[in-house]
Amino acid sequence: MLRHVVAPASAVPPGGRMLAEVAGKKIAIFNLGGEFFGLLNRCPHQGGELCRGTTSGLLEAAAPGEYRYTRQGEILRCPWHGWEFDIRTGQSRAEPQRIRTKAYAVERASGAALAEEPELRAETFPVAIEQDYIVVDL
Amino acid sequence: MNAMATTGAIDCDIHPAVPGPAALLPYLPPQWRDMVVQRGVHDLETITYPRNSPLTARPDWRVPDGKAGSDLGQLRAQALDGFGLRYAICNCLYGVQVLFSEDMAAAYATAVNDWLAAEWLDREPRLRASIVVPVQNPEMAAAEIERRAADRRFVQVLLPAQGDVPLGKRSLWPIYAAAERHGLPVGIHAGGSYRHPITPVGWPSYHTEDYVDQAQGMQTQLTSLVCEGVFSKFPELRVVMIESGFTWLPAFLWRLEKYWRGLRMEIPWVDRSPSAIIRDQVRFTLQPVDGPPEAADLLKVIEHMGSEELLLFSTDYPHWQFDGDAALPATLPPELMRRITVENPLETYPRLREAIAS
Numbered sequence: 158m159l160r161h162v163v164a165p166a167s168a169v170p171p172g173g174r175m176l177a178e179v180a181g182k183k184i185a186i187f188n189l190g191g192e193f194f195g196l197l198n199r200c201p202h203q204g205g206e207l208c209r210g211t212t213s214g215l216l217e218a219a220a221p222g223e224y225r226y227t228r229q230g231e232i233l234r235c236p237w238h239g240w241e242f243d244i245r246t247g248q249s250r251a252e253p254q255r256i257r258t259k260a261y262a263v264e265r266a267s268g269a270a271l272a273e274e275p276e277l278r279a280e281t282f283p284v285a286i287e288q289d290y291i292v293v294d295l
Numbered sequence: 296m297n298a299m300a301t302t303g304a305i306d307c308d309i310h311p312a313v314p315g316p317a318a319l320l321p322y323l324p325p326q327w328r329d330m331v332v333q334r335g336v337h338d339l340e341t342i343t344y345p346r347n348s349p350l351t352a353r354p355d356w357r358v359p360d361g362k363a364g365s366d367l368g369q370l371r372a373q374a375l376d377g378f379g380l381r382y383a384i385c386n387c388l389y390g391v392q393v394l395f396s397e398d399m400a401a402a403y404a405t406a407v408n409d410w411l412a413a414e415w416l417d418r419e420p421r422l423r424a425s426i427v428v429p430v431q432n433p434e435m436a437a438a439e440i441e442r443r444a445a446d447r448r449f450v451q452v453l454l455p456a457q458g459d460v461p462l463g464k465r466s467l468w469p470i471y472a473a474a475e476r477h478g479l480p481v482g483i484h485a486g487g488s489y490r491h492p493i494t495p496v497g498w499p500s501y502h503t504e505d506y507v508d509q510a511q512g513m514q515t516q517l518t519s520l521v522c523e524g525v526f527s528k529f530p531e532l533r534v535v536m537i538e539s540g541f542t543w544l545p546a547f548l549w550r551l552e553k554y555w556r557g558l559r560m561e562i563p564w565v566d567r568s569p570s571a572i573i574r575d576q577v578r579f580t581l582q583p584v585d586g587p588p589e590a591a592d593l594l595k596v597i598e599h600m601g602s603e604e605l606l607l608f609s610t611d612y613p614h615w616q617f618d619g620d621a622a623l624p625a626t627l628p629p630e631l632m633r634r635i636t637v638e639n640p641l642e643t644y645p646r647l648r649e650a651i652a653s
Contacts, residue, residue: 202556213560217566218524218527218564218566219564220524220527220564221465221523221527221528221564222465222524222564232560238556238557239556239557239558240556240557241559241560250559251555251556251559252556
């Protein structure tokens, strides 16, 4: 597994997103309340770019009309046909066991910690020890 | 060959006919009996089956000087003995649903059910019946189900396919609650109140169009029942689409499934795929078979339906859907014929299972 530094953490504030290209793969990176998540930027349906989708909460109902709305901002809808994906797992809401987009492990790491990692690949910018960075595991 | 194949079959759609308005008078309360006579209320017939339309009755199943299906002796000889049926479910299509008065509709529904019990079920042990309800008033409809449920020969609740509102609407839920409570599937039969166009684009001109377009009405109701959450709210409920045709189902499911995937959040109570819901909770009677030109391709259609448990044998007696004794498509393999003629009906109708066990 190779770790890639893709951006300073400050580039993707909570609720924000960015599209990163890591080793030829396009990965949509999201910040949910300070935690980072990455999804392959390709809807498994017909290839819509997930990083362009709108986000909403998870709407569920135990019975018709009994709405439960939770996890606001954590459900991503493909901009093409509206399929929903859980940003945390890449699973589709309709058929989570069958349909999903690939999820990548993304974390926040301090520049100081990264400086200790000999295998690390920073893409196009220098890493400063006093900053935090977004790191993708491939 | 097919006469053998239907021996012991359970026919899930036959149509005994109320011979005329006078036949129900003994079963109406005195007040309504007098009003019906004094007002000159005529037969509650809809335009579904005009008397002389070929589809209304096979030539050999017509009743001289009467409505096809109005004679028990003839029905016994032609349907029950003719096909060697073990049971047959009577779906009486008398036009109770066309009345505007809810009280009058309720009185008529009760009368039709009493008439069915006395004139058909009491006289022929192989007959079972669907409960006719005043769909105009769901509380009264539920009350009729409650009144009738103790008579185990009533095995289903009958609703017309096209009425004033889509069948999934919550106002109708008292009917589904009562049906589920008593282990009664809800049978949705082609036809309706005929005061709304039977197509979404207005009234057609010809009977051919009426009949072809009935399938759209059935599809619309299935969409409504799924999307409004009837199957989620009433997980034990079974719905039987009667005389709906079924070869349209695969394409319908593909379409419904597709839109559900993109719009699921609008109907979050539909928390699994519509295909799975329909396979679990909806059944279809066999006739009319709108089969493909190559008879063998029918098996491909059934494969696309995704389950061999969906079809329930029916002759649709006395309607003219096939000739001779060819009620079952000849291309069906024997084990599938057995499923359709016996096992699927028994799995769908708890009261038939109970009758066979006793």
